[in-house]
Amino acid sequence: xxxxxxxxxxxxxxxxxxxxxxxxxxxxxxxxxxxxxxxxxxxxxxxxxxxxxxxxxxxxxxxxxxxxxxxxxxxxxxxxxxxxxxxxxxxxxxxxxxxxxxxxxxxxxxxxxxxxxxxxxxxxxxxxxxxxxxxxxxxxxxxxxxxxxxxxxxxxxxxxxxxxxxxxxxxxxxxxxxxxxxxxxxxxxxxxxxxxxxxxxxxxxxxxxxxxxxxxxxxxxxxxxxxxxxxxxxxxxxxxxxxxxxxxx
Numbered sequence: 001x002x003x004x005x006x007x008x009x010x011x012x013x014x015x016x017x018x019x020x021x022x023x024x025x026x027x028x029x030x031x032x033x034x035x036x037x038x039x040x041x042x043x044x045x046x047x048x049x050x051x052x053x054x055x056x057x058x059x060x061x062x063x064x065x066x067x068x069x070x071x072x073x074x075x076x077x078x079x080x081x082x083x084x085x086x087x088x089x090x091x092x093x094x095x096x097x098x099x100x101x102x103x104x105x106x107x108x109x110x111x112x113x114x115x116x117x118x119x120x121x122x123x124x125x126x127x128x129x130x131x132x133x134x135x136x137x138x139x140x141x142x143x144x145x146x147x148x149x150x151x152x153x154x155x156x157x158x159x160x161x162x163x164x165x166x167x168x169x170x171x172x173x174x175x176x177x178x179x180x181x182x183x184x185x186x187x188x189x190x191x192x193x194x195x196x197x198x199x200x201x202x203x204x205x206x207x208x209x210x211x212x213x214x215x216x217x218x219x220x221x222x223x224x225x226x227x228x229x230x231x232x233x234x235x236x237x238x239x240x241x242x243x244x245x246x247x248x249x
Contacts, residue, residue: 026066027223029056030086033071034140034164037189039091040071047071055090055214058239062230074142074163084219088227093210096144102218106231109214109240113184114145114207117172117191117200126179126203132157138168138180145181145207169194181207 031040031052041049047069056069072080072089078099080086089097094105116137118126125131129148133156139145141161151157160177162168168180169190182190184202191197216227234240 026068027059027063027088027227028086029059029067029069030072030077030080030089031069031091032074032077034074035071035091036165036186037193038186052090054239055234058234058237059227059230062233063226081215081217082219084217086217087220087223088214088216088231090214091212092215093212094215095210097215100215103215104218104224104228106214106216106228107235108211109235111209111211113209114181115184115187115202116179116205116207117169117182117187118179118203120199120201123201123203126205128205129157129207131203131205132179135179136160136177138162138171138177140165140168140181147207165190166194169196169200172196172200179203 029052035050035052037050039051040047041053047053052069056067060067070086072086077086077089077092078097078101081089081103082099082101089100091109094100116126116132129151132148133151136158137148137160139159139161141163145152145159148157148159152159160171162171165180165182165186168177168182171177172180173194173196187202188197191200214231216224216231218224
């Protein structure tokens with residue numbers, strides 16, 4: 001089964017609500033459908049580059065088994081890895097996915113920081129969450145920003161949810177929000193692509209910093225063991241080091 005056919009069938013099965021493990025023997029690497037570059041590079045609807053693509057390719061080479069990357073809805077990621085519909089889900093954190101059961105977490109791949117992107121003229125004045133009071137802030141639907149939760153709950157800061165960092169920054173560019181929370185891993189790429197790099201930058205205040213990992217499904221213990229060893233080897237090769245990762249932007 002070709003990778004293109006796998007991806008097409010996966011999209012149809014997701015739409016129908018059918019189990020992805022019916023696709024066959026290929027290993028399935030799930031990733032968030034909200035992922036932007038450099039995690040994903042999409043051309044004509046196809047995943048052609050980025051860190052997800054590089055990870056799938058490296059695992060395929062290590063295991064000598066096809067690994068197909070499949071975009072899945074963020075809200076379904078836990079259910080799908082718990083059931084074995086996908087074999088692993090990468091670039092996430094145990095604290096973000098407490099409802100993923102029987103998974104094995106890889107060691108830390110690298111760290112990611114949640115930055116507050118604002119106009120240049122206010123970037124230096126935003127030094128703490130208190131400086132965001134009265135702001136409308138672009139956020140990702142379903143994502144928890146723990147240091148800001150009391151401010152959101154009290155209405156001191158208004159969160160405006162979207163499904164992607166791209167949408168968050170476009171709202172900021174269009175004046176619909178005064179700030180947007182975007183990871184440092186994607187911020188530079190997106191600001192450049194959207195033509196915002198001259199007028200917008202990261203505030204001094206950083207919301208949070210977390211390590212990223214891959215979660216490996218425990219639905220098939222044999223696959224889990226194989227993927228655990230393969231990911232150790234891939235990490236040992238230096239793929240997840242920042243200089244290497246930047247080559248896959």
